[in-house]
Amino acid sequence: MQINMFFKLKIFVVIFNVIFLSTSFSQSLKYAGTLPINHHLSESQKLFAEKVFEKTGGKLKIEIFPAGQLYKAHEIPSAVATGAVDIGFNLTTVWTKDIISEINDVPFLMVNANQVGKAWDKDERLFKYYSKVMESRQMKTLGVILFGSFFDISSNKKIVNPEDFSGKKIRTSSAISSESIRALGGSPVTLDPAEMYLGLQSGTIDAAITGVTSIDQRKLWENSKYTTIAGSAFGVFAVNMNLQTFNKLSKNNQEALLQAATEVQQWSIDRSIKEDNKSTEFLKTKVEVITLNSDQRQKWTTKLVPVVNNWLSKASAEEKKIVSWIESLK
Known part of the structure; x- marks a missing residue:
């Protein structure tokens, strides 16, 4: 293949x-x-x-x-x-x-394509x-x-609530996504996207954070049983x-x-x-796909508040204004 x-x-x-x-x-x-x-x-x-x-x-x-x-x-x-x-x-x-490079990974700030399209408009x-x-x-x-939905999880064990992250080695893509995994109770592992497939296959990692299109086209589903769609980043x-x-x-x-x-x-x-x-519909034919409900999202949000606050503490006054403006676009 x-x-x-x-x-x-x-x-x-x-x-x-x-x-x-x-x-x-x-x-x-x-x-x-x-x-x-x-x-x-x-x-x-x-x-x-x-x-x-x-x-x-x-x-x-x-x-x-x-x-x-x-x-x-x-x-x-x-x-x-x-x-x-x-x-x-x-x-x-x-x-x-x-700091501005991390803005798309600030938990639950960027939530859908229409909002993101407005936020990243070249005139804005x-x-x-x-x-x-x-x-x-x-x-x-x-x-x-x-790219699309991000911070989605490909895993062999169901990961839905914060307690499910405990003891799991999870591939992340950035400093702030690593911080988010730690806040949720997991252990972040840095891997290039091209290495996720073998990482899951060999057991080097228990799960991988990426997007549903990547889980689909990189065929991560071949080495996983679950896909969790969090909606916490874009x-x-x-x-x-x-x-x-x-x-x-x-x-x-x-x-x-x-x-x-x-x-x-x-x-x-x-x-x-x-x-x-x-990709979501395709993955449903291969693995169990879980989309966080409102109660589960709230649990994640609570756990990730320190991550948001830490990012804001490092942001400039202008960057904080940009965040407030992006929130108004939801």
Whole structure:
């Protein structure tokens, strides 16, 4: 199965890139991704490349490399910042350790795609603030892509209430998600997304925190019996580009990149809803799927209050205002 997927990936990339190589162009940029080729975030790479090609009349070509072909998730930030690759996407929490990068993982702040779409609108305060911080890290934020439901759990034993976390080794993706697992009673383990499958299979971890689309397409259900949908966080991937490389482009090419990213960002709002629903229905045919009810959510909320308060204690006055504004969008 893994060999078959490997060849599918190679065919996907070769066919897509050859189509664009057949037309003359003046410049090419490499775009690294990490999700499986059938995931809508990998599809977003292809869509972005097509839009840039169209808007520049073929003068700027984006070569896409999905499914961790070039770099693992944790390697992409340094690769983009140093110019080893031109463009990459990643969860905001993975890009940098800045407080604003953790905002999507603040428990029960971001709760659905429509709210998140409004919060990350490129004309609004969150995107502008985040972009400014990324520029200080030598990266240009072209846009964001909505991944979908996050902090969902793939496990062999049912994990619903806080007491169910006790003694469990659980894969997390960020500092704040690790803090949340500790607050709920579990033991966080850091693993690259590509390592979750083997981690569950070997028993290195008892459960993995990710999104339902990832549980589906990374086939975590093959090594699990339960999926818990918490609704406590929402995955947002920032599309960042090396700042020096961006600044060297012509104004027309810069504008094409930004416009294409905006269009893909808007596309991802409805698409994330569709894919979450599709994956949830699929998982119901493979494992027991539990969606937290109001009483269970309240238990989680109570346990996670210290996590929220700790994040707020480190946030600037502007970041606290952004949180209040996001809460008003619910």
